[in-house]
Amino acid sequence: MKRVLAVIAALLVAGCSAQAENPAPRPVVATAGGPVRVRLDPAQLARAQITTATAQKRRLGLQVLTGGQVQSAANRTLQVATAVDGLIERVNVQAGDRVQAGQVLAVLKSNDVSQIESELMQQVLELQADRQQAVVQVNLTRSQRDRERKLFDDRIGSRADYEVAQSEYQKALAALTGIDSKRTALITATAERLRLLGALPGEAVRVVGERRVDDRVYIRARRSGIVTERSVNPGELVDADDSKPMFAVADLSEVWLVGQVFEQDIPRVHTGLPVSVRIDSYPGKTFTGRLDYVAAALDPDTRTLAVRATVYNREGRLKPAMFARMTIATGSVQVLSVPAEAVQKSGEIYVAYVPVSGDTFEERPLKLGRTIGNYVEVLAGLKPGEPVVVRGSLQLQGQAQQLAS
The missing domain is CATH 1.20.58 (Methane Monooxygenase Hydroxylase; Chain G, domain 1)
Structure with a gap:
């Protein structure tokens, strides 16, 4: 019995010695006085599904982002009123109905x-x-x-x-x-x-x-379009001198998007710039148009400047009063950049991870400039042509933070 126990003890000692001679890969290796390097074992690499992109000079479109509200274009909207006093006998349409030019909207007795x-x-x-x-x-x-x-x-x-x-x-x-x-x-x-x-x-x-x-008078649509307003009902008296229209009929093949831009963006904004519009109701759909109005003065309460774009809406998807996100394209610039997904925040700094071997990645502190679309301008920390981790960078940051803690 003593002999068996001695053999088991010898095997345990041998196993511990083997582990000491061949340690498993550690997730993070910090070189003395040098950059932080993260090393992943095969299982971790498989889970991270790492992809890379190259830090390079790209021509990126400059943009101003703002929210806005859809409105019917005043130059495509006709107010329908009565030229005589009378009693509304019948109303044939509701707000939202599509009508043709000449169609009878209401009948009144005069x-x-x-x-x-x-x-x-x-x-x-x-x-x-x-x-x-x-x-x-x-x-x-x-x-x-x-x-x-x-x-x-x-x-x-x-x-x-x-x-x-x-x-x-x-x-x-x-x-x-x-x-x-x-x-x-x-x-x-x-x-x-x-x-x-x-x-x-x-x-x-x-x-x-x-x-x-x-004695009947027929109130007709003077253009084809959508009834955006209706202010009368059967049995009501109407006055020809009343400034309030009975109906509004709008051509919504083009609509206005009215938004506000901040003071720092004002120098880059002027009429004629192309815009793209996205709306939550139609994910993945982008509407296009052009900026056609920039206000002459700031709103004193919000310190913003009103802008307006005419947006193409031939399918009629954009409806008055909808909220939308407007991107104003203000030009382009060529800068050293990486995909925004490759950049992670580590404490008070931003970092990216550069592959140095198949399983080891070096953490690079970055000095960043502007975020332009899906890319981030890099002012320092990377050289043109260096690869950076895109997918998997968040996992690498997690491993680095795990060691630091």
């Missing part, structure tokens, strides 16, 4: 229209009575002219009598023509008045033909 049509009908009736008398006069003077002509041809009557009869006939004919012209002008003028008030096309001709007054 005393102004009925009065105009009544006056037209009365004047036409008076002209009709005048015309009947004029027709009688034309017939009489024509008969008198024909008789005088026959007498003159038979050498019984005088030329003077015939010429007087001919003149009277021409006067009667001119009077009849004048009445017809007056009737036509009256109908044309009334039709234009009714058209401006919103009556149906051909309404004046209908009144004359049917001798019936219709």
Whole structure:
């Protein structure tokens, strides 16, 4: 029994000696007075799935980022109002409906229209009575002219009598023509008045033909688009002098995005710059446009400057009042840079990890400049052409912090 225990003890001592001679790879090796180096064993390397990128000079687009709100473009929006006082009889659309130019949005009953049509009908009736008398006069003077002509041809009557009869006939004919012209002008003028008030096309001709007054006015869309505002309901009285529109119809194939930029960004912002817009409702979708307005003065409360971009929206996805993120492209610059994912914060400094062998990585303190898109400008700490760890850099930082603690 003692012999067996002695053998086991000898094996344990031999095993400990072997481990001392061949230690397992430590995760971090700090060289004396030198940079921190992290070494990973095969299992750690497999889990980290390390990828690298090269520190190099890249031409990067400069940007100003801001939030904003979508608005319908004022130059593509028409306010629809009434030209007469009246009572709303029917409303045919809701806010958000798509309408075509000429489509009836609402119908109202107006005393102004009925009065105009009544006056037209009365004047036409008076002209009709005048015309009947004029027709009688034309017939009489024509008969008198024909008789005088026959007498003159038979050498019984005088030329003077015939010429007087001919003149009277021409006067009667001119009077009849004048009445017809007056009737036509009256109908044309009334039709234009009714058209401006919103009556149906051909309404004046209908009144004359049917001798019936219709007091309805048809409020129509003057352009195709989306109804963005509706402020009336059936049964309401509307006033032509009221400045509030009944409807607003907007063409949303282009919209405005209004945002604010901070004071430090003002020197880089001007009209004409391209913009890209992203919105949470459509992840992965980017809308494009151009900056077309920069305010002349700061908002004294927020110390920001209002800007506005016209954004293309042909699919109609952007809706008024939506919030969006706007990126204003202000130019480009060529700088030494690495992907932002390669940079980690370690205490008060930023670091990146440079491969020095298949399983060992050197921690490099960095002096950084601007973050431009997905890249970070490197002012010191790396040289052009040096590789840096991108995927896996967070795991390397964790190993380094584990040793430091």
